[in-house]
Amino acid sequence: MRIYLVGGAVRDALLGLPAGDNDHVVVGASVQDMLAAGYRQVGRDFPVFLHPHSGEEYALTRTERKSARGHTGFVVHADPSVTLEEDLRRRDFTINAIARAADGSLVDPFGGAADIERRVLRHVGDAFVEDPLRVLRAARFMARFASLGFTIAPETLALMRSMAEHGELAELTPERVWQELAKALRGNTPSAFLRTLRDANALRAVLPEVDALYGVPQRAEYHPEIDTGVHVELVCDMAATLAPGDDVIGFAALCHDLGKALTPIDELPKHVMHEQRGIAPIIALCERLKVPAEHRELAVLCSREHLNVHRLDELKPATVHELVARCDGFRKPVRIDQLATVCEADARGRAGLSEATYPQGGLLRRLHAAAIAVRAADVANGRSGPDVGEALRKARIAAIAGAKSGALVDP
Missing domain, CATH: 1.10.110.30 (Hydrophobic Seed Protein)
Incomplete structure (x- = not known):
């Protein structure tokens, strides 16, 4: 039995990136050998085991044979006779087909380390097309x-x-x-x-809804990049900068302008009502890919509201209150912060504007904080039922007005 560290852990170490999960491959062992050594089997389609102490994954060497269309149509063969090179050969990219022995030496039959040096993503072999x-x-x-x-x-x-x-x-x-x-x-x-x-x-x-954005022009005075698809790329990257690792923010950024693909040709390069037109394709995309509700809800409200946030300084206090209420921002305060972040990504995700300031984001957060600080108990004063709700609404609008007075400033 010989054990090697494989896959992403080896790749990322060679790239100088922080270590993630460790995956191991075991050569020359059977299922019975692993069970006898105290490992716990968890794989259903092929033998994968958890280490009895570390909990890390250990898989027996295996080969795969295509048996049907799609990414699940494979017959897996795991056997002590399967070599390490045969196991590495079934992997997707050369940079993922490197193993490291216990003494630190590399087993790299497909040149993955060289491809890491060259910064090239290359498939291992012709079996790539099977998945x-x-x-x-x-x-x-x-x-x-x-x-x-x-x-x-x-x-x-x-x-x-x-x-x-x-x-x-x-x-x-x-x-x-x-x-x-x-x-x-x-x-x-x-x-x-x-x-x-x-x-x-x-x-x-x-993602046909996103693909449809490429080649759709926008007004150059607002979008120097002109192409809507390019704009969405820039917005997604800005969202990744503002909220690293947050796929909820990222998905809303990806979807915020889907309505521009539906603008009638005779209206281009203007996109009147694109924020409303974008809701239907967002819902269609989410239903097709079974996107989580949290992602779908934020994407819809960001499509609907992003122009309102961009012109926040023009909105009346009552209109700001309505915006927050539509976003369910009194029950779910995090949504307002998320909306502000996506809108900033939209504003700065434009050619030459990545370093621009976006004071509307800070203003939205301040107005929301002022409004949410007013509680029902603060306005009850013997009122009951709908009267409390109306008094709360008026008090929150007054709080927004107070916070909104003065010039728009950077956050």
Whole structure:
């Protein structure tokens, strides 16, 4: 029995990144050997075990044979005779097909360490085309590693295009698509996820609502980048900067302008009512990918309200109160902070404006804080029922008016 550290832990160590979870592969062992050594089996489709003390995952070496379409259509063979190289050969990218022995030496039969030095994402072998999920994984890895200078090998991109053209991505389950999208939105550069899928002609198969934004013009005085798809890329990256690792914020940023794809051609480059038009495609996307309710709700309210926040200094106190109430911001205060963050990402996610200030975000937070500080008990004074609610509304509007007086200032 020989044990090796494999996958992301080895890759990230070579990249100088913080260590994540450790995964191990066990060569020359059977299920009975692992159980006898005290490991607990957890894998259903292939033998994966948890270490009796550390809880880390240990998998027996295995090979895979394609048996049906889609990313689940594989027959797995795990046996003590399967070699480490055979196990590494089934992996997706060379940078993930490196093993490290207990003495620190590397087993790298496919040149993964060299590709890390070159900053190239390259597939291991022709079996790459058997799993359509790998197209999304490539794009998701780019969302994480593009900022380090990574590019996709031309031959890998060619295979991804072939898979997309043959309709392989239609076999992916909504849950797996969402998992990869959410991970990409937690990456440093979500725009690389979108660009990679577009380069592979795959974005329209996965996120047609987003793909439809590319080539749609906007008014240059507000959007120097002009192309709406490029704007969404910039907004997603700004959201990742403002709220690192937050896929709820990231998803709302991704979806905030979906309505611009529905603007009648004769109205372009203006987008009147795009914030309302965007609600239907957001709901359709969320239903198709089974997006969590928290993500869907924030995406809808950010689409609906982002222009109101941009012109917050023009709104009357009563209108600001209505905005907060529509967002359920009195019961769920975090939504207002999230809305302010997405709107800042929208304002700064424009060519040449990444360093711009966004005082509306700070103002929205201050007005909300002033309003929510007023409690029902503060205005009860013998009132009951609807009278308390109306008194509370008026008191909160007065608090907003007080906080809003004076010039708009930076947060």
